[in-house]
Amino acid sequence: MRYSDFLDIIDESRASACRQVFMDNKGTIKIRKEKTAVKNFEKIFDAVFEITYEKGFAGMSMRDLSRKTGLSLGALYPYFKSKEELLAIIQRHGQTLIKDVLETFCAKHEGAVEKLEAVIKAHIFLSEKARPWFYFMFMEAKHLNADERKAVLETESYTEKVLVDILEQGERSGVFRKQNHILAASIIKAMQQEWYLKRWKYSKRNISVDDYAEYVLGVVRAFCLA
Amino acid sequence: MRYSDFLDIIDESRASACRQVFMDNKGTIKIRKEKTAVKNFEKIFDAVFEITYEKGFAGMSMRDLSRKTGLSLGALYPYFKSKEELLAIIQRHGQTLIKDVLETFCAKHEGAVEKLEAVIKAHIFLSEKARPWFYFMFMEAKHLNADERKAVLETESYTEKVLVDILEQGERSGVFRKQNHILAASIIKAMQQEWYLKRWKYSKRNISVDDYAEYVLGVVRAFCLA
DNA sequence: GTCTATACACAGATAGAC
DNA sequence: GTCTATCTGTGTATAGAC
Numbered sequence: 001m002r003y004s005d006f007l008d009i010i011d012e013s014r015a016s017a018c019r020q021v022f023m024d025n026k027g028t029i030k031i032r033k034e035k036t037a038v039k040n041f042e043k044i045f046d047a048v049f050e051i052t053y054e055k056g057f058a059g060m061s062m063r064d065l066s067r068k069t070g071l072s073l074g075a076l077y078p079y080f081k082s083k084e085e086l087l088a089i090i091q092r093h094g095q096t097l098i099k100d101v102l103e104t105f106c107a108k109h110e111g112a113v114e115k116l117e118a119v120i121k122a123h124i125f126l127s128e129k130a131r132p133w134f135y136f137m138f139m140e141a142k143h144l145n146a147d148e149r150k151a152v153l154e155t156e157s158y159t160e161k162v163l164v165d166i167l168e169q170g171e172r173s174g175v176f177r178k179q180n181h182i183l184a185a186s187i188i189k190a191m192q193q194e195w196y197l198k199r200w201k202y203s204k205r206n207i208s209v210d211d212y213a214e215y216v217l218g219v220v221r222a223f224c225l226a
Numbered sequence: 227m228r229y230s231d232f233l234d235i236i237d238e239s240r241a242s243a244c245r246q247v248f249m250d251n252k253g254t255i256k257i258r259k260e261k262t263a264v265k266n267f268e269k270i271f272d273a274v275f276e277i278t279y280e281k282g283f284a285g286m287s288m289r290d291l292s293r294k295t296g297l298s299l300g301a302l303y304p305y306f307k308s309k310e311e312l313l314a315i316i317q318r319h320g321q322t323l324i325k326d327v328l329e330t331f332c333a334k335h336e337g338a339v340e341k342l343e344a345v346i347k348a349h350i351f352l353s354e355k356a357r358p359w360f361y362f363m364f365m366e367a368k369h370l371n372a373d374e375r376k377a378v379l380e381t382e383s384y385t386e387k388v389l390v391d392i393l394e395q396g397e398r399s400g401v402f403r404k405q406n407h408i409l410a411a412s413i414i415k416a417m418q419q420e421w422y423l424k425r426w427k428y429s430k431r432n433i434s435v436d437d438y439a440e441y442v443l444g445v446v447r448a449f450c451l452a
Numbered sequence: 453g454t455c456t457a458t459a460c461a462c463a464g465a466t467a468g469a470c
Numbered sequence: 471g472t473c474t475a476t477c478t479g480t481g482t483a484t485a486g487a488c
Contacts, residue, residue: 030453031453032453033453036453040453053368054368055284055368055369056282056284056368056369057282058281058282058284058285059284059369061480061481061482062481062482062483063480063481063482071454071455072454072455072456073455073456073482073483073484074453074454074455074456074457074483074484074485074486075453075454075455077482077483077484078453078454081483082482082483083482083483139365142279142280142281142282142365143281143282143285180441182431182433183433183437183438183441186420186424186427187417187420187441187442187445189420190416190417190419190420190424191413191416191417193416193420194412194413194415194416194419198412198416201412205408207408207409211409212409215406215409215413216413218449219413219445219448219449222445222448222449223444223445223448223449256471257471258471259471262471266471287462287463287464288463288464288465289462289463289464297472297473298472298473298474299464299465299466299473299474300465300466300467300468300471300472300473300474300475301471301472301473303464303465303466304471304472307465308464308465309464309465
């Protein structure tokens with residue numbers, strides 16, 4: 001699977017993400033018209049990611065956000081009831097995104113080797129497609145309140161468990177070697193994370209997401225295959 | 227080399243770090259007595275790391291810092307002329323720490339394999355010894371001004387280059403296989419980073435720094451050795 | 453839905469007594 | 471060296487006109 005194949009399979013666009021956010025938060029969002037909401041959420045999220053990449057979420061003032069989106073301070077609040085809530089909205093959507101994609105690609109294969117490769121690549125490709133979202137989720141998780149933070153840890157455990165289960169399945173069927181699968185899964189996750197945390201390094205060096213994903217799979221084969 | 231051996235070789239303690247900071251910043255620090263300065267810098271750094279781990283550096287107010295250190299607001303400023311300067315002091319010291327340790331352990335070996343293993347372990351062990359420092363450096367680099375930020379990127383390039391040079395040396399002497407050494411170095415750095423970014427995961431699971439370092443070396447051998 | 457104007461809490465930083 | 475008191479700017483959030 002290459003990145004272009006991945007894009008054909010999942011239809012993840014900025015607009016669809018914003019529509020999803022609108023549906024999931026109808027309770028707190030004061031805006032009634034979907035079209036308006038989607039259009040402005042696009043502006044808002046883009047602005048949040050851009051400003052936050054520079055100075056962090058805590059360092060972003062609502063005035064910064066107002067300036068960058070072109071919406072006034074007063075016009076922002078109908079979209080989220082507080083700055084804290086805005087953070088939570090972004091984090092929650094990111095988590096469902098990850099879970100949905102992993103489930104989709106897990107279900108596509110039976111054999112452990114194929115399943116592992118699909119799941120690893122899907123995660124890297126999703127983080128490429130929604131790079132600012134992933135970067136934001138990682139860097140700003142600490143600013144969530146206790147409950148939301150717990151949800152992040154649960155997603156973290158979930159994605160690790162997906163990998164561990166596949167590795168165990170492969171050990172039983174003899175394709176993967178016997179080893180500490182938790183450590184193996186952690187290393188895999190570390191390599192996936194590298195892609196969206198240090199993206200600038202790879203852009204500068206013309207290393208594409210396909211290059212990177214293939215390299216990671218080579219490493220994984222080297223230390224997992226029996 | 228095990229973690230305990232590493233500790234015998236480098237004499238890195240909280241007090242020695244604070245003494246170094248005091249010496250390196252005599253120009254801006256208003257306190258004259260070394261003993262006082264070291265004692266309070268220990269309190270200050272501990273407090274910064276603890277508060278920042280919870281809410282980030284931008285989210286830490288000087289009043290938070292005052293409360294946690296037990297020093298009044300007015301008593302803090304003689305130690306650094308602004309909050310921004312406090313951030314820079316911590317980042318600068320962290321960078322010299324990394325460079326010094328890498329140089330020390332690079333010089334200890336001739337062969338590429340031994341050199342690579344020593345350098346990888348030294349970095350992981352240093353990040354274990356100064357864990358909060360490393361975590362802080364990574365998470366708060368974005369709040370530096372342009373010049374200090376450039377210095378961080380240079381340290382990043384430097385540590386990567388150390389690895390690439392060793393991999394190339396080993397390729398020439400036939401012990402490492404021919405491959406994209408930049409990607410190899412990046413993956414190694416990603417695994418090192420994992421240790422201090424997700425430390426809680428490993429504490430919870432009773433995986434020691436020696437366990438982790440050995441596992442990483444196993445992975446490295448699997449995809450680097452000829 | 454979006455605007456302007458504003459409430460009021462809290463930030464970083466300093467002055468000057470001890 | 472460290473304290474308390476305070477200056478001044480900026481933060482989030484809301485009210486009410488359009």
